[in-house]
Amino acid sequence: MLYLSNDDVDALLDMTGCIESFEHAYRAAFDGSAINGRRSDMITATTRDDNAVYSLKMVGGVVPGSQIGAVRINSDILSFPTDEGRTRKVKVPAAPGGRWVGLIMLFSSETGEPLAILPDGVLQRMRVGATSGLAIRYLARAEASTVAILGSGWQASAQAMAAAAVRPLSEIRIFSPNHDNARAFAGDVERRLELPAKAFQSPEDAVLGADIVLCATNSLQAVFKEEWVKPGIHIGSIRDGEIDPGALLKADNIVVHDPGNMGSDHLVVAKGLDHKEGRKEVNSDPRLAAIASAPSLAALVGGAASARRSADEITCFLNFHGLGYQFAAAGAALLARARAAGRGHQLPADWFTQNVHS
Amino acid sequence: MLYLSNDDVDALLDMTGCIESFEHAYRAAFDGSAINGRRSDMITATTRDDNAVYSLKMVGGVVPGSQIGAVRINSDILSFPTDEGRTRKVKVPAAPGGRWVGLIMLFSSETGEPLAILPDGVLQRMRVGATSGLAIRYLARAEASTVAILGSGWQASAQAMAAAAVRPLSEIRIFSPNHDNARAFAGDVERRLELPAKAFQSPEDAVLGADIVLCATNSLQAVFKEEWVKPGIHIGSIRDGEIDPGALLKADNIVVHDPGNMGSDHLVVAKGLDHKEGRKEVNSDPRLAAIASAPSLAALVGGAASARRSADEITCFLNFHGLGYQFAAAGAALLARARAAGRGHQLPADWFTQNVHS
Numbered sequence: 001m002l003y004l005s006n007d008d009v010d011a012l013l014d015m016t017g018c019i020e021s022f023e024h025a026y027r028a029a030f031d032g033s034a035i036n037g038r039r040s041d042m043i044t045a046t047t048r049d050d051n052a053v054y055s056l057k058m059v060g061g062v063v064p065g066s067q068i069g070a071v072r073i074n075s076d077i078l079s080f081p082t083d084e085g086r087t088r089k090v091k092v093p094a095a096p097g098g099r100w101v102g103l104i105m106l107f108s109s110e111t112g113e114p115l116a117i118l119p120d121g122v123l124q125r126m127r128v129g130a131t132s133g134l135a136i137r138y139l140a141r142a143e144a145s146t147v148a149i150l151g152s153g154w155q156a157s158a159q160a161m162a163a164a165a166v167r168p169l170s171e172i173r174i175f176s177p178n179h180d181n182a183r184a185f186a187g188d189v190e191r192r193l194e195l196p197a198k199a200f201q202s203p204e205d206a207v208l209g210a211d212i213v214l215c216a217t218n219s220l221q222a223v224f225k226e227e228w229v230k231p232g233i234h235i236g237s238i239r240d241g242e243i244d245p246g247a248l249l250k251a252d253n254i255v256v257h258d259p260g261n262m263g264s265d266h267l268v269v270a271k272g273l274d275h276k277e278g279r280k281e282v283n284s285d286p287r288l289a290a291i292a293s294a295p296s297l298a299a300l301v302g303g304a305a306s307a308r309r310s311a312d313e314i315t316c317f318l319n320f321h322g323l324g325y326q327f328a329a330a331g332a333a334l335l336a337r338a339r340a341a342g343r344g345h346q347l348p349a350d351w352f353t354q355n356v357h358s
Numbered sequence: 359m360l361y362l363s364n365d366d367v368d369a370l371l372d373m374t375g376c377i378e379s380f381e382h383a384y385r386a387a388f389d390g391s392a393i394n395g396r397r398s399d400m401i402t403a404t405t406r407d408d409n410a411v412y413s414l415k416m417v418g419g420v421v422p423g424s425q426i427g428a429v430r431i432n433s434d435i436l437s438f439p440t441d442e443g444r445t446r447k448v449k450v451p452a453a454p455g456g457r458w459v460g461l462i463m464l465f466s467s468e469t470g471e472p473l474a475i476l477p478d479g480v481l482q483r484m485r486v487g488a489t490s491g492l493a494i495r496y497l498a499r500a501e502a503s504t505v506a507i508l509g510s511g512w513q514a515s516a517q518a519m520a521a522a523a524v525r526p527l528s529e530i531r532i533f534s535p536n537h538d539n540a541r542a543f544a545g546d547v548e549r550r551l552e553l554p555a556k557a558f559q560s561p562e563d564a565v566l567g568a569d570i571v572l573c574a575t576n577s578l579q580a581v582f583k584e585e586w587v588k589p590g591i592h593i594g595s596i597r598d599g600e601i602d603p604g605a606l607l608k609a610d611n612i613v614v615h616d617p618g619n620m621g622s623d624h625l626v627v628a629k630g631l632d633h634k635e636g637r638k639e640v641n642s643d644p645r646l647a648a649i650a651s652a653p654s655l656a657a658l659v660g661g662a663a664s665a666r667r668s669a670d671e672i673t674c675f676l677n678f679h680g681l682g683y684q685f686a687a688a689g690a691a692l693l694a695r696a697r698a699a700g701r702g703h704q705l706p707a708d709w710f711t712q713n714v715h716s
Binding site: 103119121 | 361363364389390391392393394395396397398399400401402403404405406412414416418419420422425427429431432433434435449450451452453454455456457458459460461463465466467468469470471472475477478479480482483512623624626627628629630682703705707708709710711712713714715716
């Protein structure tokens with residue numbers, strides 16, 4: 001039973017390895033051997049703050065070809081501050097030391113034994129990036145070389161890494177409402193990816209001439225506008241609402257991460273907190289109905305949905321919500337590397353198994 | 359972050375404390391403040407054995423009044439041996455050292471932080487017993503003094519403890535197909551509960567004259583027969599199929615643990631394993647339809663379903679499947695005692711929280 005830190009994950013798991021592990025897992029999911037459990041989000045009161053709620057989430061999945069099952073647990077205090085009439089959802093770092101709580105446990109599908117426990121932050125960022133990267137592999141033009149990133153945060157950098165892992169990039173163009181952040185991010189991208197990166201003062205300028213546009217923001221308002229759509233572009237989004245519905249309507253080929261994962265069946269909300277539920281991110285545009293019937297990334301990878309068909313096709317990938325088997329797939333890759341590198345702390349294995357069964 | 363062993367749980371958590379914690383939790387569930395997540399069972403192939411499958415289960419729940427959220431994970435290799443034409447489901451102790459894997463994690467609903475991790479075996483047995491005990495408190499005659507237990511295994515002893523915790527017992531009557539097991543169990547019950555306990559050669563003899571009959575077997579065939587039903591009896595069962603459907607039809611007042619928990623929506627089975635799914639315990643009797651509309655234990659505790667109405671009423675409690683908030687409730691009681699007693703191993707808290715969020 002191995003404990004791995006976020007630093008371990010950062011040192012061990014690279015974007016290319018993560019994308020490869022996902023390609024295998026999506027193919028296995030398409031053929032029905034890899035599966036996701038039903039995810040569940042539980043929302044209750046917390047006495048911490050009248051305007052906050054407690055959120056306990058679980059997702060799980062198994063990739064038997066990699067001999068790994070995974071469960072991810074998030075335990076968050078959510079608050080809902082209102083700024084200038086708009087309500088944001090904020091994860092409060094309420095754990096001791098001002099910290100957050102997300103954990104992944106990996107299990108052997110051969111013996112049942114727990115193999116590892118780790119915080120989810122670094123792997124989660126890598127997961128979101130690798131998912132976008134896998135979609136780019138199938139949907140962007142083969143010669144796509146210019147990427148625009150809208151956003152400069154935690155997720156944006158993984159999006160840049162993912163695009164660079166699957167296409168021969170020559171330039172990364174960045175826009176963030178905070179130009180200093182955009183410039184710092186550009187410098188970081190240049191160093192990490194050894195690619196020219198430039199911060200722009202307006203999103204239009206960043207998007208202009210880009211073959212691929214990746215939205216990676218915290219915005220609940222559309223950041224990619226309808227008028228920026230042009231033939232041959234690939235547009236990606238990691239959050240419902242980032243892309244203007246008008247732009248979505250112009251797309252020839254939309255793929256979603258998993259249509260079965262886009263509803264709200266997973267949500268169980270304690271009585272009296274229904275008003276908080278209404279504040280979660282939901283794209284209420286009626287055109288979402290069409291998107292819900294779009295093919296999944298598993299169908300795309302498995303060959304049942306069309307990859308890019310022409311140089312002019314407008315493609316779009318909506319990368320919403322994690323899937324349990326992603327944590328199993330990335331976890332298997334991570335574990336192999338941790339063992340090879342001798343990284344992580346061993347916990348007493350007997351602590352996490354037992355001589356009785358229930 | 360506390361690690362507790364099964365020995366710690368055994369030393370710390372008593373049946374009376376567990377029943378009290380449940381009574382509070384069911385009341386909170388009835389008023390809507392405590393909730394269960396959607397449970398999920400994932401079944402895939404395992405290369406261990408062609409006739410075996412891998413099963414990864416997750417359940418979760420939150421009792422905000424106790425400031426605890428809980429997730430329980432079971433990671434099992436299941437095999438399906440056939441003896442004399444009948445197929446049994448066996449949990450294979452496939453983890454190193456011939457061990458099984460079930461874990462509970464407890465989280466603070468005030469800070470989100472993980473508070474404890476522990477194997478689930480001892481708590482699970484206590485949980486099943488305490489659930490039956492809570493039902494006995496509401497459904498058995500107040501002066502019930504004689505209990506028959508059908509079964510002599512791991513769960514049977516918790517059923518005896520539970521009945522003794524809520525009724526002034528004078529005698530425990532035991533039947534098991536293996537009489538040596540029944541006698542050993544009787545001796546154990548006498549020592550533990552300081553009550554007369556007797557092993558019988560036939561189930562009829564054990565049941566004869568008992569005010570309460572508790573079935574706690576691994577049998578997939580009915581062990582409690584229709585002709586043993588008599589006025590005023592309370593019948594309990596921990597497994598679908600233990601009670602003859604004819605006996606269920608004679609009951610005046612049936613309460614189930616949670617009707618929402620009795621379907622198979624939670625089951626996700628990898629392609630090609632459907633034949634294994636068919637082998638799980640399912641009561642296919644058409645009369646199950648009526649049982650599925652029976653009130654829940656939460657409704658009983660909350661006052662929306664009738665407790666015993668007369669000395670002659672025939673009552674029945676079907677204690678199938680765990681509920682996530684039970685692990686939170688028992689976990690809160692356990693944690694309070696572990697802290698008071700200074701038991702368990704402290705793990706580095708920072709390992710299980712993080713300075714990033716996802």
